[in-house]
Amino acid sequence: MAQVSTEKVIYNRAGQRVVSPDYLLFEAPRTKHFMTGSEAVKEAVKRSSVDASVSYPITPQSEAAHLIGELWVEGYVGVYFRGESEFGVMSEIAGCAMAGARCITTTSGPGTLRAMENFPMWAGTRIPVQLVLMARGINSPLSIQPDNLEVSFLLDTGCMIWYAENAQDLFDMIIAGFVVAEKPEVHVPVITVVDGFFVSHTREAVMLPPDDIALPPYDPYKAPMPVIDAEVPPGRFLRDPFVMKSNYISYATHASWQFEVRAAIERSRPYAKHYLRGLIEEFGDPEAEIVFVACGTAAAQSKEAVRLLEDEGIKAKVVKLKTIRPFPVEELINATKNAKTIFVPEFNVVGWLEREVRRYLYKRSDADIIGTPRVAGGMTMPPEVIVKEVLKILGKEVKHVI
Amino acid sequence: MSYKIYQVNEALREFVPKEIIDLEEKATWGNPKRGVMDLPYAKELIEEHSLCAGCPESMAFRYILASLPAPEDTIIVNSTGCTSLVFPHIALHTVHSLFGNQNAVASGIKRVLEWRFPEKVKDVIVLAGDGAIVDIGLDCTLQSFFRQEKITTICFDNEVYANTGGQESGSTVKGHVFKMAPKGKQFEKVPMWQLAIDSGCHYVARLTVSSPKRVEQVVKKAIYVAREVGPTYIHLYTPCILEIGLNSDDGLEEARARDKERFAFFEYATPEAQEVINRKKEEGLL
Secondary structure (H helix, E strand, C coil): CCCCCCCCCCECCCCCEECCHHHHHHHCCCEEEEECHHHHHHHHHHCCCCCEEEECCCCCCHHHHHHHHHHHHCCCCCEEEECCCHHHHHHHHHHHHHCCCCEEEEECHHHHHHCCCHHHHHHHCCCCCEEEEEECCCCCCCCCCCCCCHHHHHCCCCCEEEECCCHHHHHHHHHHHHHHHCCCCCCCCEEEEEECCCCCCCCEEEEECCCCEECCCCCHHHCCCCCCCCCCCCCECCCCCCCCCCCHHHHHHHHHHHHHHHHHHHHCHHHHHHHCCCCEEEEECCCCCEEEEECCHHHHHHHHHHHHHHHCCCCEEEEEECEEECCCHHHHHHHCCCCCEEECCECCCCCHHHHHHHHHHCCCCCCEEECCCECCCCCCCCHHHHHHHHHHHHCCCCCCCC | CCHHHHCCCHHHHHHCCHHHHHHHHHECCCCCCCCHHHCCCCECCECCCCCCCCCHHHHHHHHHHHHCCCHHHEEEEECCCHHHHHHHHECCEEEECCCCCHHHHHHHHHHHHHHHCCCCCCEEEEEEEHHHHHHHCHHHHHHHHHCCCCCEEEEEECCCECCCCCECCCCCCCCCCEECECCCCCCCCCCHHHHHHHCCCCEEEEEECCCHHHHHHHHHHHHHHHHHCCCEEEEEECCCCCCCCCCCCCHHHHHHHHHCCCCCCEEEECHHHHHHHHHHHHCCCC
């Protein structure tokens, strides 16, 4: 019988077959590979029809940036170069995105803060750049070790903030990140966070779809802001009206634009829910009264703690947050409705996630919210430490000695 | 690009402001020979401007915009300052992102446009003040020269942070008293044109706005060289008459006075740049 095909096969500039995001993320057959988080970044970029990337070295993200450079040599990425500093890189990548390119870049710790002025500008200009942030310490004395304090500074820049637990999460989130960020009604930057070293430098099993298929290329003419390429009528970027003037219309315009950027993040919810298979992930006893709310590596360690607590006869569960902006409010309220005690373990000294959880659960949960344990400066978070905290709060005997 | 995008929709013509109609009827799109001599008859892309009365920067803007060889395919990147007050009134693609990162943003735009449109010429031009170029953005400026980005950088040097109320800048002359330099500036004016040469620019010029024709020649040379060879730099004196205490009709005289001293016309071109300039002269475009 003759085969009837109505679909035209399309190839991207790198010669990969263009497939739908759903096919790439959910349907394509996957094979198991053993790789670091940095290599998972490369594999994701390879399948994302990326147009441009700009790099600057900083530990621990350098390797991921090198690997994107290799993809450029191989023809998978259109434009690639090393910028002069993180501030320069985030500015250059902004230029690339304004000119109509699908862009990705990476940074860590102090680099994030050096580049910080750019992130609200990215959001304000509605460019869908993806930043892979490999979180690292920023405080003095100098540390190159993992610590996610910097995320606290990013929460209110107007960018989406997603948090990957492991290399597999990171791979899938990078691909989904482009898809969601580039939806015309969203079209804001996405910052995909992982804990540096713990994920970037650790080798683990990652299930990958074939590398001869890729996302549909970015179409800049679907953007809600005019692309700066002199192909469409004069764009007046950041133009109407010029908001530095001191009058009430200007104030209102500025404020409404800020709300619009945040509304764009809210509009990403259904897409993120689809492509990330939910904004949260639950692990452990669904009815448990002890609940850990965590993201990234802290969620992985909390899962281990749940197993240890089971040995003690204590039922517990983990609510892993995949997105912090938008914050999965409804999901969290539902997942914690049986909770008596909510622990928020974190990889930073200030407890920004505890602050967020408190803010969103205020008057919506009767549970005690406890911001503990916290580690920082590169310390890992042994599950026994988490268990010890839980036992102390419950008034039980602490048998484990760390 | 298509020039049709600058044509007014017939159905909307009666509602369109006169300035836009003028832009359609009198703008000189698609004519590389356009220049400052067309100014009295053509629409030079500015709809209105929000600078002070008599500001020499507004003269500079008119001359530069009238001199662009391909305004329909030109993207201008600017930076925070008085320049950013004017850009909202220009009928061109313009980007104002932050203070000091203009050359970095321009680098990204230029590289992606070269990649997206390999068969087309897209000029990317930076227009920014001395604060943005010589002080806060010096790193991004020089690094774009080192990387040989094919962009033209034009510095409006008024030797002061004018938009914030008159603070000393790296470009201020030594000894000059401004805010933040209450005892007079302690170090020499940064020789930005020389730094541009040392950093790899292929065409560099220093001048005032006293001669429109000269501004036109310099701008055209800089853009043609940037298209083919690499970075180019123009250092243009656009005094802030307000901050140096002059009347609104004194700008031109001030520029003429500086023509004879620290802004005496100076031009530099590498052999590759000179080759482009000679060729463009033969083609009648300069």
